[in-house]
Amino acid sequence: MNFKKIFLLFIPLLAFLGMGTMLSNIDSGHADELLEAHGLTNNTRYFRTSNNESISSFLRYLDKYYANHQLQLHLDSKYEKKQVLVWANHTVKSLPTEEGRYFSPDDFKGKVSFAVLGPATNVNLLDVQNNKYVVLGQNYYSVIGEFKDYPQVEMDKYYLSTGVDQPTAKDQLKNYRIVIDGAPNVIERVAQHYHARLHVPSFVKKHHRDRWSVVPYILMLLGAMLFGIGGNVLLATLIKRQAKLTHLHGVLLRNWVINQSVRLFLIEGALGIFTYIFLKYHAFYSADSSLVIMLIASWIIFVVAFCMTVYFLVRKDRKIVKPAKRL
Incomplete structure (x- = not known):
């Protein structure tokens, strides 16, 4: 694995940490409201x-x-x-x-x-x-x-x-x-x-005034997700370029791309597990399941973004190759 790929893997890690932190802020905000309202x-x-x-x-x-x-x-x-x-x-x-x-x-x-x-x-x-x-x-x-x-x-x-x-x-x-x-x-x-x-009660009036207070955190969470998607798009582009340099063709090329992709997915899954363990002890969540669901959903979205990018790049190459054959 080259330095470019290692550097790009920091993007999904930072995205996981960013989304987990924003989710914690949202949960903490709700927890504060619940405490102020005493559960009402x-x-x-x-x-x-x-x-x-x-x-x-x-x-x-x-x-x-x-x-x-x-x-x-x-x-x-x-x-x-x-x-x-x-x-x-x-x-x-x-x-x-x-x-x-x-x-x-x-x-x-x-x-x-x-x-x-x-x-x-x-x-x-x-x-x-x-x-x-x-x-x-x-x-x-x-x-x-x-x-x-x-x-x-x-x-x-x-x-x-x-x-x-x-x-x-x-x-x-x-x-x-x-x-x-x-x-x-x-x-x-x-x-x-x-x-x-x-x-x-005063807490109800206050909650009505501040009910949009979590919107910035939600927007930042979505921003962190887009950041992670962008990182996987770049990783997919990098792997596609590396595939060309291997000079492999047909089944061998496909297997090489699949092997690299699966390794990448496993590494990102490990980064998600690391994020869960780290944030579980350094941030507040009303339920750990919310963090688990968010990390799994984000990992699936990153994988889908990667696969769609590879598919798009392969189709693009095929469109370029076909006219060349006619000449």
Whole structure:
């Protein structure tokens, strides 16, 4: 393999790294939004009520009339400013954690409340045999996870699960701002039941303003892909020129080109594997599968671009040779 080919192989490597980095930036942007929204969607609204009803009664009401609808609650305490109670009747979005995990549906069904901490949470903690507990008065809440640290997002809150039979559901509903995520018509009916007015949370407004913020990353990702395609076009041109210098013909020439091409594809596949291993430990992805799919798809596109270029150059040579024979 000559120096020109080695140099050109840096192009698909740089393309793989560039696309992987842009995908990480896109995923990180979404992760920041999810963390800021605490796993809620743009349908989220909030309301306040002066009702003396307990949180437990409120959850029973939701279970009775909206069990077939996907609902999620975040109850922001008026007095414990950094405390948020979380409840859902479905599998909630998995948020990026540094340690442990986020809440699962089973965490809302039992009689024990659990805690998830932000990286900057300032709360009374107790360490017992490598297990952390949030201590609030006489109550102890086992810590099951801690969020990753993102400087763009305020993460000094702590989150407690709540459920019909859990101690966190004993407090009165009027002591909380009720943030509810679900179908818009369901949210409206719940608010009407409590004679409350719905409001749009600030994170939803911000997301509407910034929803095009990932477009530059997408364009750069596509640019990196075009850069890789261009590199394979140049590699195909180089191999075609080298084929002429071999002075081989017929089956021998075809086998030589196939051999060189397969070697190139294997090397680029190895570069893709190297990129995956490198970026897995140096970049953030909400799911490793997204990086794998992108690298495999990019490799296939590069291979197709190479093959199409070789095919085009062979056809071009044949068109030039045929008139020469007639002379």
